[in-house]
Amino acid sequence: MCIRDRPNVVADIAPVHSLISMVMKGIGEPQLLIPQNASPHHYAMRPSEARALQEANLVVYLGHDMTPWLEPLFETVAASAEPLDLSQVDGVLQLSYREGPVFGEQEGHDDHDDHEGHDHEEEGHDEELAFDPHSWLDPLAFKVQADVVLQHLIEVFPEGEDTFTANAEEFKSALDALHVGFDAALNDGVCTDKTVVANHNAYSYMAYRYDIQFLTVHGLDPEGEPSAEDVAEVVEHINEEGITVLFVEEYTDQESVQSIVDETGVSIQILYTMEMAPTDDEDDYMSMMQKNLDNMLLGMGC
16 A cells, blocks of 8 residues: 555644554554654654644644644644544543642642533633643543544545444454453452552543542652752652652653652652653553553552
């Protein structure tokens, strides 16, 4: 199959790329717009990435709250592409950022209201960073989004309908199994203290689906190197609150993490938000979600 006979599809971040790759399997491969170890919230495209948008039939992204710089490009460099915003999908709640204890809250960190569900047609959702965009951390929400991706891929490349449909059904079955695994492990009555202390307020969807309480410790920015003052504040809050397990993201500065371990004795577990592409090329959405479950069960003592 010649390259011109394949749909040109661009995905903004790694989870979206993983979803599209599964549905397009055997026909083509989408392009990941934001490379490994780059923040999706603040990214300056390279010429090759601008060219990919220019040539795209379909651009799939997770809305203004994830990539606020992307939407204006649909009127310029990506004017010929069909934009598909997965944050605006019927059947997927828009969840506000969690409300709850936030240790070490600092100016510039924006923690929003509780994760009440809002239909995407409700007014008042266009305030900047009003909603948690990490919907892929709920396998059932991701399943609904997979159906929407399937429909749009068929529209831009009808020749691939049979393959797309078969691939999507396989992926959705895997998502169902993933959900069953999470639900059985977290809601079996054995795991009674479902509290997770994390360094990123990004888990509204997981909290909502599996009734987990997430608490946020600010100061360990997963997208930058914390200052000595930041680390000192995190140490203070861990000691004050009696925190024994701290969940951090894969890209959190390891020197700072080790300093905190040395000073507090806290145990460290990894949670993968997947905003940035994994360091291990063998990892994908399914493997990282399973690691999330395994690490949460260890951290909770379940």
